[in-house]
Amino acid sequence: MVLKSDHRSADPAAIALLKIADQNDMDHIWQRLEKQQPQCGYGQLGTCCRICTQGPCRIDPLGEGPTQGVCGATADTMVARNLARMAAVGSSAHSDHGRKVALLLKAVASGTNRDYTLVNEPKLQAIAAKLGIEAEGLSSLQLADRVADAALDCFGSQTEEPVSFAAAYMPQRRQQQLKQVEATLQQATGARVGLMPRGIDREAVDILHRTHFGCDAEPLSLIAQTLRCSLGDGWGGSLIATELQDVLFGTPTVRTIKANLGVLDAEMVNIIVHGHEPVLSEKVVALARSPQMNEAAKAVGAKGVNVAGLCCTGNEILMRQGVGVAGNMLHSELAIMTGAVEALVVDVQCIFPSLADLASCYHTRFITTSEQVTIPGALHIQFEEQHADQIAERIVRQAIEAFPRRNAAKVYIPQETAEAVVGFSVEQILAALGGTPAPLVEVIANGTIKGVVGIVGCNNVKVKQDQFHQQLTRELIKRDILVIGTGCWAIAAAKAGLMNLEAQDLAGDGLQAVCKSLGIPPVLHMGSCVDCSRMLVLAGALADYLGVDISALPLAGSAPEWTTEKAVAIGSYFVASGLPVHLWPAPPILGSPAVTQILTEGAKDLLGGYFFVEEDPVATADRMLAIIQEKRAALGI
Numbered sequence: 001m002v003l004k005s006d007h008r009s010a011d012p013a014a015i016a017l018l019k020i021a022d023q024n025d026m027d028h029i030w031q032r033l034e035k036q037q038p039q040c041g042y043g044q045l046g047t048c049c050r051i052c053t054q055g056p057c058r059i060d061p062l063g064e065g066p067t068q069g070v071c072g073a074t075a076d077t078m079v080a081r082n083l084a085r086m087a088a089v090g091s092s093a094h095s096d097h098g099r100k101v102a103l104l105l106k107a108v109a110s111g112t113n114r115d116y117t118l119v120n121e122p123k124l125q126a127i128a129a130k131l132g133i134e135a136e137g138l139s140s141l142q143l144a145d146r147v148a149d150a151a152l153d154c155f156g157s158q159t160e161e162p163v164s165f166a167a168a169y170m171p172q173r174r175q176q177q178l179k180q181v182e183a184t185l186q187q188a189t190g191a192r193v194g195l196m197p198r199g200i201d202r203e204a205v206d207i208l209h210r211t212h213f214g215c216d217a218e219p220l221s222l223i224a225q226t227l228r229c230s231l232g233d234g235w236g237g238s239l240i241a242t243e244l245q246d247v248l249f250g251t252p253t254v255r256t257i258k259a260n261l262g263v264l265d266a267e268m269v270n271i272i273v274h275g276h277e278p279v280l281s282e283k284v285v286a287l288a289r290s291p292q293m294n295e296a297a298k299a300v301g302a303k304g305v306n307v308a309g310l311c312c313t314g315n316e317i318l319m320r321q322g323v324g325v326a327g328n329m330l331h332s333e334l335a336i337m338t339g340a341v342e343a344l345v346v347d348v349q350c351i352f353p354s355l356a357d358l359a360s361c362y363h364t365r366f367i368t369t370s371e372q373v374t375i376p377g378a379l380h381i382q383f384e385e386q387h388a389d390q391i392a393e394r395i396v397r398q399a400i401e402a403f404p405r406r407n408a409a410k411v412y413i414p415q416e417t418a419e420a421v422v423g424f425s426v427e428q429i430l431a432a433l434g435g436t437p438a439p440l441v442e443v444i445a446n447g448t449i450k451g452v453v454g455i456v457g458c459n460n461v462k463v464k465q466d467q468f469h470q471q472l473t474r475e476l477i478k479r480d481i482l483v484i485g486t487g488c489w490a491i492a493a494a495k496a497g498l499m500n501l502e503a504q505d506l507a508g509d510g511l512q513a514v515c516k517s518l519g520i521p522p523v524l525h526m527g528s529c530v531d532c533s534r535m536l537v538l539a540g541a542l543a544d545y546l547g548v549d550i551s552a553l554p555l556a557g558s559a560p561e562w563t564t565e566k567a568v569a570i571g572s573y574f575v576a577s578g579l580p581v582h583l584w585p586a587p588p589i590l591g592s593p594a595v596t597q598i599l600t601e602g603a604k605d606l607l608g609g610y611f612f613v614e615e616d617p618v619a620t621a622d623r624m625l626a627i628i629q630e631k632r633a634a635l636g637i
């Protein structure tokens with residue numbers, strides 16, 4: 001079965017390029033998905049175990065065949081272990097990103113790195129104040145050193161105490177709620193159960209240990225550790241990444257950018273930066289804007305150097321530097337297929353290995369830069385933070401050198417672009433509200449806005465690209481629900497024009513009036529996936545302002561079109577923070593009745609947060625409105 005291009009994507013730019021790809025029988029992710037059919041049903045349900053060499057074992061959830069693996073592991077154990085491992089990997093990816101930013105801040109503070117500086121001292125002071133670090137009498141660099149140490153200690157802490165960032169940023173009521181749940185679970189099981197994250201690294205290692213052959217077989221404790229590790233991501237590793245990047249690169253401010261492949265310019269040297277960490281891409285952007293590099297580009301016949309982003313690296317530089325974004329995850333191959341990309345420069349995460357082969361069909365230099373992401377067929381230029389300027393220049397020069405090899409006959413840039421107003425950090429949202437959450441709380445309390453939904457999500461080749469993102473977002477704003485979010489969802493919303501001020505007219509009367517009076521779109525771009533921490537901080541600020549727990553607020557989360565293990569971690573820390581979270585596609589847990597019950601029902605009583613799965617965007621919006629109405633009724637508003 002070959003899907004037509006317009007069944008693969010809701011984005012006209014993607015549809016146009018896929019038609020060309022099909023005509024030329026080019027390999028791409030949609031084609032590879034078709035070749036993989038039928039995919040393993042056991043894997044989809046989570047009832048496949050390959051943790052030891054006596055396996056792989058699998059359990060048919062319909063009861064045909066054995067009900068236990070060779071060691072005796074049941075479907076419940078297998079599913080819970082597999083899920084825990086997904087959360088450990090996702091949390092580790094986010095948190096390792098945070099660690100690198102903390103190490104960079106430390107290097108800047110100690111003077112061993114002079115390629116970066118403290119761009120945002122007020123934010124540094126705000127973080128220090130939050131952590132209870134006394135700033136009096138310290139220089140900015142000394143204060144940065146203390147903050148960096150506090151952040152680094154969160155990774156390696158060996159005590160039983162919660163990590164300092166989580167303890168300082170998570171509202172007290174939520175911490176109390178988690179303590180209560182710990183006590184309830186301990187009473188029920190007799191085993192010690194923890195939810196507040198200790199060392200960030202430790203919580204991931206704990207999962208690797210307890211899911212080793214012959215360890216934890218109890219779904220409940222495996223899920224508890226899944227949540228604890230994920231909380232260490234949301235209120236730890238990701239939060240550290242966001243906060244310290246704001247210190248080093250600036251807190252995002254509201255600005256207008258362009259989104260979609262039309263940001264590529266046929267007459268310029270086009271460099272796409274893709275991945276997640278802005279440490280390199282900030283430098284590439286700065287260099288590409290320099291007169292020196294633009295002169296070099298002119299010398300090879302181009303009009304200059306143009307940088308565009310993809311995925312979350314794209315989100316980072318659009319939020320802080322106003323750089324246009326070429327697309328989300330499923331655009332990464334399509335971008336090369338435009339034939340107009342001189343260099344695709346990647347750091348970490350969400351990078352297809354297929355890009356190397358595809359780039360070799362064009363003049364495109366596919367450049368890997370992280371020792372954690374080396375890909376056969378790519379040109380590897382190792383990035384070193386202490387030589388950032390020099391390495392960024394080497395990369396930009398590679399792109400300039402590739403320009404004369406561009407084959408004009410292969411160039412096709414779909415012209416679709418949309419304008420998007422982006423840059424809604426918590427600081428900017430509060431500034432738009434006049435410095436306090438009060439006006440937002442007031443319009444929520446009087447029903448002008450019914451509630452807020454935070455969406456994060458990838459693209460998933462099994463789902464028509466951007467379709468769920470667009471439709472769910474439209475349905476929510478129509479119902480007077482403010483939508484905020486990050487990641488590839490945010491890029492989908494930007495491409496669809498939903499972050500444009502004109503999108504105000506798509507909102508219900510109440511939300512429309514509020515957005516018009518504030519001059520903001522009804523759909524707010526809050527950044528990259530590590531910036532989901534910004535959504536946690538905003539939820540915490542609203543909860544504290546009202547004097548309630550986060551779970552009492554008329555808020556919900558969603559991860560439509562989700563793909564990665566990082567999304568498992570995000571969904572889990574949202575749930576553990578008290579938020580109901582929608583997922584589509586279904587996570588690989590349905591082979592276990594126990595795990596499914598705990599995550600979709602049991603969690604609700606204990607944590608206030610829980611998961612639900614829904615395939616239809618309209619039904620999802622209806623369900624979210626019902627959740628929000630239920631919360632409003634409980635609050636008496």
Ligand code: BF8
Pocket residue numbers: 276311312328329349350456457458459486487488489528529530563564566567
């Ligand atoms: O971290 S949304 S596909 S790019 S995982 Fe990846 Fe998913 Fe995109 Fe950003 Ni988040």
